[in-house]
Amino acid sequence: MSSIGTGYDLSVTTFSPDGRVFQTEYASKAVDNSGTAIGVTCKDGVVLGIEKLTPSKMLVEGSNKRIHHVHEHAGMAVAGLAADGRQVVARARAEAKNYLSFYGEEIPTSHLCERVASYVHLCTLYWWLRPFGTGVILGGYDRDGPQLYMIEPSGVSYRYFGAAIGKGRQAAKTEIEKLKLSEMTCKEAVFAVAKIIYGVHDEAKDKAFELEMSWICDESNKEHQKVPANLLEEAKAAAKAAQEEDMDAD
Amino acid sequence: MALSDDSSWMTAAHSMGTTIIGVEYADGVVLGADSRTTTGIYVANRASDKISKLTDNVYICRSGSAADTQVISDYVRYLLHQHTIVLGEQATVKAAAKLVREIAYSNKSFLEAGMIVGGWDKHEKGSIFGVPIGGTLLRVPFTIGGSGSTYIFGFLDQAWRPGMSKQEAQDLVVKAVSLAMARDGGSGGVVRTVTISSAGVTRDYFSHDRLPKWHEDIPAGVSTALEALENANGEWMVV
Numbered sequence: 001m002s003s004i005g006t007g008y009d010l011s012v013t014t015f016s017p018d019g020r021v022f023q024t025e026y027a028s029k030a031v032d033n034s035g036t037a038i039g040v041t042c043k044d045g046v047v048l049g050i051e052k053l054t055p056s057k058m059l060v061e062g063s064n065k066r067i068h069h070v071h072e073h074a075g076m077a078v079a080g081l082a083a084d085g086r087q088v089v090a091r092a093r094a095e096a097k098n099y100l101s102f103y104g105e106e107i108p109t110s111h112l113c114e115r116v117a118s119y120v121h122l123c124t125l126y127w128w129l130r131p132f133g134t135g136v137i138l139g140g141y142d143r144d145g146p147q148l149y150m151i152e153p154s155g156v157s158y159r160y161f162g163a164a165i166g167k168g169r170q171a172a173k174t175e176i177e178k179l180k181l182s183e184m185t186c187k188e189a190v191f192a193v194a195k196i197i198y199g200v201h202d203e204a205k206d207k208a209f210e211l212e213m214s215w216i217c218d219e220s221n222k223e224h225q226k227v228p229a230n231l232l233e234e235a236k237a238a239a240k241a242a243q244e245e246d247m248d249a250d
Numbered sequence: 251m252a253l254s255d256d257s258s259w260m261t262a263a264h265s266m267g268t269t270i271i272g273v274e275y276a277d278g279v280v281l282g283a284d285s286r287t288t289t290g291i292y293v294a295n296r297a298s299d300k301i302s303k304l305t306d307n308v309y310i311c312r313s314g315s316a317a318d319t320q321v322i323s324d325y326v327r328y329l330l331h332q333h334t335i336v337l338g339e340q341a342t343v344k345a346a347a348k349l350v351r352e353i354a355y356s357n358k359s360f361l362e363a364g365m366i367v368g369g370w371d372k373h374e375k376g377s378i379f380g381v382p383i384g385g386t387l388l389r390v391p392f393t394i395g396g397s398g399s400t401y402i403f404g405f406l407d408q409a410w411r412p413g414m415s416k417q418e419a420q421d422l423v424v425k426a427v428s429l430a431m432a433r434d435g436g437s438g439g440v441v442r443t444v445t446i447s448s449a450g451v452t453r454d455y456f457s458h459d460r461l462p463k464w465h466e467d468i469p470a471g472v473s474t475a476l477e478a479l480e481n482a483n484g485e486w487m488v489v
Contacts, residue, residue, distance in 0.1 A: 105345055
């Protein structure tokens with residue numbers, strides 16, 4: 001659904017005649033072309049997953065993470081320009097720390113989302129700044145339970161049961177919609193998300209990828225952490241097996 | 251030595267000699283205070299209200315400089331108001347106490363304020379926080395403050411116990427403040443109480459006729475303390 005915004009797309013401070021800000025739409029393209037990022041809310045927590053494309057065999061496994069720790073009970077999965085993503089994460093960390101220091105309590109996830117979204121939006125208001133080329137999936141577990149939010153380069157944010165951004169988002173969303181999230185535990189969701197990411201990965205176009213996953217759930221004591229190594233390996237194995245099954249089923 | 255020679259009392263800052271107390275009970279908290287505000291030795295206000303509202307569910311007891319504690323309360327009330335709007339739900343007692351402390355600690359060289367923050371929220375239920383001079387923050391099941399508090403530390407240590415009922419807690423608070431008022435020149439007037447629980451907030455005040463009588467208040471018709479004790483049937487001076 002892209003259209004050429006000739007003449008109205010040179011600055012983020014210019015509207016097009018049909019009311020669009022093309023620069024933020026172009027920024028979203030950067031997100032759309034990156035490796036898939038997925039987040040789901042289950043009955044006992046939140047699970048985040050990333051299809052981390054590895055363009056070179058020389059990259060050390062586990063480096064260049066795309067899931068970041070924001071605070072004890074919050075984590076972010078980023079898609080789009082990696083450096084922009086790091087900046088958004090840095091801001092989120094600062095906001096969470098500042099809130100704790102001022103109010104003596106953990107920042108509620110919804111409030112953290114608002115603060116980060118308004119920062120991202122801020123960068124779409126000035127001609128001397130460019131918008132962030134990053135989409136962020138924020139997962140948190142606070143007094144009101146597990147929650148998932150997605151923040152787009154335009155600064156808009158929504159709360160989701162399940163969200164996907166990046167290359168394989170269309171296929172991923174279809175798969176997520178099939179899941180009964182409110183009845184799933186995070187452990188089950190880890191398997192489901194791994195399967196989805198392996199499923200949407202395009203073997204032909206993108207050679208190699210690493211699966212990165214994290215969760216915040218009752219089992220992790222409501223703290224954001226990487227999914228334990230053995231569970232992740234099991235999930236990867238199950239996902240690979242499912243892929244082979246599908247291929248054989250032709 | 252007469253008052254007419256030294257007129258500093260006319261211009262001295264308003265201080266709240268004060269006795270303040272906060273106590274946690276089974277379903278909430280009871281805050282109590284006396285009502286005497288002094289300018290030097292002159293009682294500027296004998297019926298002051300030292301328990302101020304910060305939010306619907308959090309109140310603060312103020313001791314020390316009246317001006318300092320009023321301004322601190324005003325700031326924190328304003329910050330909590332905004333906080334409530336942004337959060338979309340009631341502020342917690344912890345957040346309120348933290349804000350009080352932040353101001354008290356960062357301005358400690360300018361302030362003379364000892365405060366008790368108490369209230370009820372759905373996460374921690376009833377909680378009491380002491381914020382003494384200097385800006386310490388400590389959650390406690392009960393605490394006392396002000397010049398009159400020095401006389402009742404022993405009383406509270408002996409009389410407080412966990413899990414009291416609302417009536418027991420209120421009686422304890424009234425007794426404690428009235429004992430302090432009996433001995434501390436800086437405390438007097440009436441005893442005001444504020445009870446906060448999930449059911450809401452109730453204010454009460456106890457003037458001299460409803461307060462327990464202590465050793466110097468000999469009942470009418472009796473000429474000596476000894477007679478009073480003999481006639482008391484164990485009711486009088488019971489702690």
